[in-house]
Amino acid sequence: MALERVTRRTFIGWWMASILTSLTVAGIAPILVFLWPAPPKGQKKGPLTIALDTPLNQINDGQAVKFNAPTSPNSAFIMADGGGDNAPGDLAFGGFVVKNQGKVDVLAINCSHLGCSVALNANANSFDCPCHGSRFHLDGTVLHGPAQFPLSHLSWKHGQDAKTIEVDGIILGF
Numbered sequence: 048m049a050l051e052r053v054t055r056r057t058f059i060g061w062w063m064a065s066i067l068t069s070l071t072v073a074g075i076a077p078i079l080v081f082l083w084p085a086p087p088k089g090q091k092k093g094p095l096t097i098a099l100d101t102p103l104n105q106i107n108d109g110q111a112v113k114f115n116a117p118t119s120p121n122s123a124f125i126m127a128d129g130g131g132d133n134a135p136g137d138l139a140f141g142g143f144v145v146k147n148q149g150k151v152d153v154l155a156i157n158c159s160h161l162g163c164s165v166a167l168n169a170n171a172n173s174f175d176c177p178c179h180g181s182r183f184h185l186d187g188t189v190l191h192g193p194a195q196f197p198l199s200h201l202s203w204k205h206g207q208d209a210k211t212i213e214v215d216g217i218i219l220g221f
């Protein structure tokens with residue numbers, strides 16, 4: 048079988064086409080990386096297993112148990128909802144499991160005013176913010192401003208035993 052002869056004109060055509068393709072890819076690639084950046088190395092979303100100081104079945108009505116995000120590796124919880132300074136998808140580094148009228152809620156620690164960490168006021172059954180005086184009921188709704196929006200919820204499910212819960216979060220890996 049005779050080999051087809053590649054003419055000089057065909058060869059130059061291929062050569063030009065390959066140069067043009069390379070230039071196009073080199074020009075578009077940075078734009079694509081900008082639009083769809085790869086997640087930073089080591090980051091992974093998923094449930095974080097949290098060991099509670101008080102097992103779920105021993106938390107009394109009106110009681111709240113604080114917990115922190117794991118630090119090894121460094122992790123954070125992902126807010127399920129939000130308002131004010133908090134928004135769905137924002138990160139929280141702590142939270143409370145609250146039993147309120149038989150219902151268990153898991154709330155992010157971040158005040159909805161400007162994001163300070165709220166603290167449990169066990170005497171008043173409220174979450175109080177040390178920064179500007181906002182107060183929240185145990186179900187996270189506003190008791191006293193300047194905050195205008197409730198505390199954010201964290202999505203969670205029961206863990207392997209009463210002492211653990213699984214909370215939606217992200218391993219930050221740094």
Ligand code: FES
Pocket residue numbers: 158159160161162163176177178179180181192193194
């Ligand atoms: S940050 Fe909580 S009241 Fe301002």
